[in-house]
Amino acid sequence: MRTIAVKDIVKAVRDMCIHANRFQPADVRKCLKEGGAREDSPAAKEVFRQISENIDLAEKTGLPLCQDTGLAVFFVEIGQDVHVDGNLTEAINEGTRQGYGEGYLRKSACDPFTRKNTGDNTPAVIHYDVVPGEKLRIAFMAKGGGAENMSRVTMLAPAAGWDGVKNFVLTRVAESRSNPCPPIFIGIGIGGTFEHSAKLAKLALMRRVDDINPDPDLAAKEAELLALVNRLNIGPMGLGGRQTAIALKMNVSPCHIASLPLAVNIQCHSSRHEEVTL
Amino acid sequence: MATYELNAPLSDADARMLRSGDIVYLSGTIYTARDAAHKKLSELLDQGKELPIEFKGAVIYYVGPSPAQPGYVIGSAGPTTSYRMDSFAPRFHSLGVKASIGKGIRNEAVKQALKDYGGVYFGATGGAGALLSTCIKEAEVVAFPEMGPEALRKLKVEKLPLLVINDSVGGELYVMPDLAAVGLA
Numbered sequence: 001m002r003t004i005a006v007k008d009i010v011k012a013v014r015d016m017c018i019h020a021n022r023f024q025p026a027d028v029r030k031c032l033k034e035g036g037a038r039e040d041s042p043a044a045k046e047v048f049r050q051i052s053e054n055i056d057l058a059e060k061t062g063l064p065l066c067q068d069t070g071l072a073v074f075f076v077e078i079g080q081d082v083h084v085d086g087n088l089t090e091a092i093n094e095g096t097r098q099g100y101g102e103g104y105l106r107k108s109a110c111d112p113f114t115r116k117n118t119g120d121n122t123p124a125v126i127h128y129d130v131v132p133g134e135k136l137r138i139a140f141m142a143k144g145g146g147a148e149n150m151s152r153v154t155m156l157a158p159a160a161g162w163d164g165v166k167n168f169v170l171t172r173v174a175e176s177r178s179n180p181c182p183p184i185f186i187g188i189g190i191g192g193t194f195e196h197s198a199k200l201a202k203l204a205l206m207r208r209v210d211d212i213n214p215d216p217d218l219a220a221k222e223a224e225l226l227a228l229v230n231r232l233n234i235g236p237m238g239l240g241g242r243q244t245a246i247a248l249k250m251n252v253s254p255c256h257i258a259s260l261p262l263a264v265n266i267q268c269h270s271s272r273h274e275e276v277t278l
Numbered sequence: 279m280a281t282y283e284l285n286a287p288l289s290d291a292d293a294r295m296l297r298s299g300d301i302v303y304l305s306g307t308i309y310t311a312r313d314a315a316h317k318k319l320s321e322l323l324d325q326g327k328e329l330p331i332e333f334k335g336a337v338i339y340y341v342g343p344s345p346a347q348p349g350y351v352i353g354s355a356g357p358t359t360s361y362r363m364d365s366f367a368p369r370f371h372s373l374g375v376k377a378s379i380g381k382g383i384r385n386e387a388v389k390q391a392l393k394d395y396g397g398v399y400f401g402a403t404g405g406a407g408a409l410l411s412t413c414i415k416e417a418e419v420v421a422f423p424e425m426g427p428e429a430l431r432k433l434k435v436e437k438l439p440l441l442v443i444n445d446s447v448g449g450e451l452y453v454m455p456d457l458a459a460v461g462l463a
Binding site: 043047050051053054057058061062063064065066067068069104105106107108115117119145146149167170171173174177178179180181228231232233234235237238239240268269270 | 313314341342343344345346347350353354355356358359361381382383401403404405406407408409411412425426427428439441451452453455456457459460462
């Protein structure tokens with residue numbers, strides 16, 4: 001049994017909220033920096049130029065990359081031999097509170113009906129998994145509203161199959177057009193139950209751009225669907241171009257014999273996420 | 279496609295001159311408003327009360343900025359998705375608003391209002407909020423401070439880089455998705 005102090009968790013979460021909102025993950029940064037060279041039209045190139053300049057400015061000044069610094073989403077893997085010397089959920093919320101406050105990040109959490117802002121960007125959305133070992137891994141995503149609004153969960157009939165999945169994803173991206181700030185990242189969850197597919201989709205957004213699915217069939221499906229998405233010619237900010245999506249990742253789990261759950265979670269080009277292991 | 283340097287508030291002639299695809303560097307006074315402020319402005323209109331801002335010639339920027347760090351007038355300040363303001367925009371245009379700044383597609387009612395009242399819809403680059411904030415020289419909350427990031431702010435901007443997405447003659451810059459290329463047409 002290993003004890004992890006609440007104060008260390010608070011500090012790690014605080015720092016991660018601030019850092020992730022100022023610095024893109026290296027793989028995302030590289031794609032955005034090099035994206036302009038892959039486009040033909042001046043408009044698409046100009047979007048990438050502004051995105052690139054924005055990245056430099058955020059790194060230099062500490063301004064957040066985007067004013068929408070997101071709802072704070074966490075995926076926590078807690079080793080079954082870890083003991084936390086206090087309230088883990090409260091520690092993550094306190095780290096969020098401190099990070100969004102001291103980092104001059106926007107507080108975007110509000111009551112769904114009164115729309116009254118909670119004032120500190122809590123409560124965070126926290127998903128827990130218990131895993132073997134004595135480590136605590138906390139992955140954070142700053143999830144903006146514009147792209148999240150374009151996301152959907154559907155329950156396909158099993159007969160719909162891969163063609164049905166492709167049609168739903170392509171239709172969703174096509175209907176979203178310029179709304180989610182393309183070039184987007186697409187996380188797809190297939191299988192499990194209604195809510196599990198959504199969680200799988202969000203986890204897919206945490207995968208590295210160059211992460212190849214270990215299942216060759218799924219790797220081929222990811223590549224096929226990404227290529228199709230990029231034939232839609234929505235392009236950077238909807239102005240047309242080769243890159244409607246930068247990456248498409250698919251996480252799959254067995255499902256009920258009656259079901260084919262499908263979740264499409266869309267992330268903007270500013271895919272801000274990072275993780276820490278304590 | 280032309281490039282212009284214009285000043286806000288916008289004249290009717292300026293707004294009507296613009297065509298989709300034009301690049302505009304906008305300076306002058308503009309106002310921020312997003313979901314909550316639009317709802318509140320609309321309620322004030324319903325009640326026949328005075329608005330906290332002058333609508334005539336107004337340019338409304340759909341943005342909820344992040345807080346200003348010490349030494350800065352504002353935090354990151356890029357556009358939010360515009361369709362959420364579609365239900366309010368035609369009425370605002372009918373009362374003198376000349377332009378909105380956002381990102382993403384507008385509905386037919388908004389495009390019709392741009393034609394009816396000589397308005398324009400500008401796109402700014404989403405996710406470039408740090409960069410766009412450097413064009414904002416002054417920021418002041420002028421109404422609804424209780425809304426926090428959604429408060430109505432008056433901004434002084436210099437050469438804010440914009441693209442004309444929808445114009446007053448029915449032009450549209452956003453491309454239609456190529457559904458035929460993926461077998462969906």
